[in-house]
Amino acid sequence: MSYETILTETRGRVLLLTLNRPKALNAINAQLTAEVIEAVTKADADPEIGCIVITGSERAFAAGADIKEMQHLTYAEVYGKDRFADWERFNAVRTPIIAAVAGYALGGGCELAMMCDFILAADTAQFGQPEIKLGVMPGMGGSQRLARYVGKAKAMEMCLTGRMMDATEAERCGLASRIVPAADLVEEAVKTATIIAGMSKPAAMMTKEAVNRAYETTLAEGLRHERRVFHAMFATDDQKEGMAAFVEKRPATFSHK
Numbered sequence: 001m002s003y004e005t006i007l008t009e010t011r012g013r014v015l016l017l018t019l020n021r022p023k024a025l026n027a028i029n030a031q032l033t034a035e036v037i038e039a040v041t042k043a044d045a046d047p048e049i050g051c052i053v054i055t056g057s058e059r060a061f062a063a064g065a066d067i068k069e070m071q072h073l074t075y076a077e078v079y080g081k082d083r084f085a086d087w088e089r090f091n092a093v094r095t096p097i098i099a100a101v102a103g104y105a106l107g108g109g110c111e112l113a114m115m116c117d118f119i120l121a122a123d124t125a126q127f128g129q130p131e132i133k134l135g136v137m138p139g140m141g142g143s144q145r146l147a148r149y150v151g152k153a154k155a156m157e158m159c160l161t162g163r164m165m166d167a168t169e170a171e172r173c174g175l176a177s178r179i180v181p182a183a184d185l186v187e188e189a190v191k192t193a194t195i196i197a198g199m200s201k202p203a204a205m206m207t208k209e210a211v212n213r214a215y216e217t218t219l220a221e222g223l224r225h226e227r228r229v230f231h232a233m234f235a236t237d238d239q240k241e242g243m244a245a246f247v248e249k250r251p252a253t254f255s256h257k
């Protein structure tokens, strides 16, 4: 399928997905939603892809859900179609996903970045949940994920005032894993993704699942889940290869099985 609102490029075992509605600062409309979800779902099923990078432009990762598309919708329409529920399919992707954010990541843009497994921020990045200024509130997970990323005080302030947070603040409070110069952002993200994609894919998928469990369950259940998944890894070829390579003092060559 050819896409109109995103660009996709395969670099080794990494899928680089670039949001591409520059005139609308990558505002997330129905078409972009469908194309992003289709592309990541396809990559997730592809054994040749070990990590996905999602990025935008220098000016904007994404400036939110498309306000012009939503403006005249009624309650019956948004509730009837369960607007934004399609993103559950994005959340079901088991391949690791990195958000490489430069410029604005606002509203749905910030929420899309937070749906990814971690955020690399350019020094130009600006994060925010400004929906309240439109008379609404976050609808793609912002009130829930921002609170989990940065804690209640900052999430509440961000969602209630709509103010933006720069890259330094985002890194300090745990929203971004690292800050990189804007000019190096995509290369650095692909480099990081290439490291992840070089690991055993089952190990990376199970690790993602285990870390995400930490946000969904009690500590006791999470620890039990982690232990059981750790045990299961001894059924993989990659565990045999990874440990043999260490003992034989050579690099591991994973078969992703």
Ligand code: CAA
Binding pocket: 023, 024, 025, 027, 028, 063, 064, 065, 066, 067, 068, 104, 106, 107, 108, 109, 111, 130, 131, 134, 137, 138, 139, 140, 141, 142
């Ligand atoms: N939806 C639709 N179009 C958008 C948009 C959005 N979220 N954000 C920007 N655009 C469009 C603008 O309308 C403008 O288009 P025109 O040239 O046709 O007028 C173009 O992108 C460039 O934007 P600006 O002229 O506004 O650029 P700027 O540099 O002056 O300002 C900005 C940049 C601060 C990001 C500003 O565009 C802005 O505030 N955007 C809206 C941010 C926002 O409120 N996001 C939340 C959306 S609701 C949501 O996301 C709900 C949810 O939880 C899922």
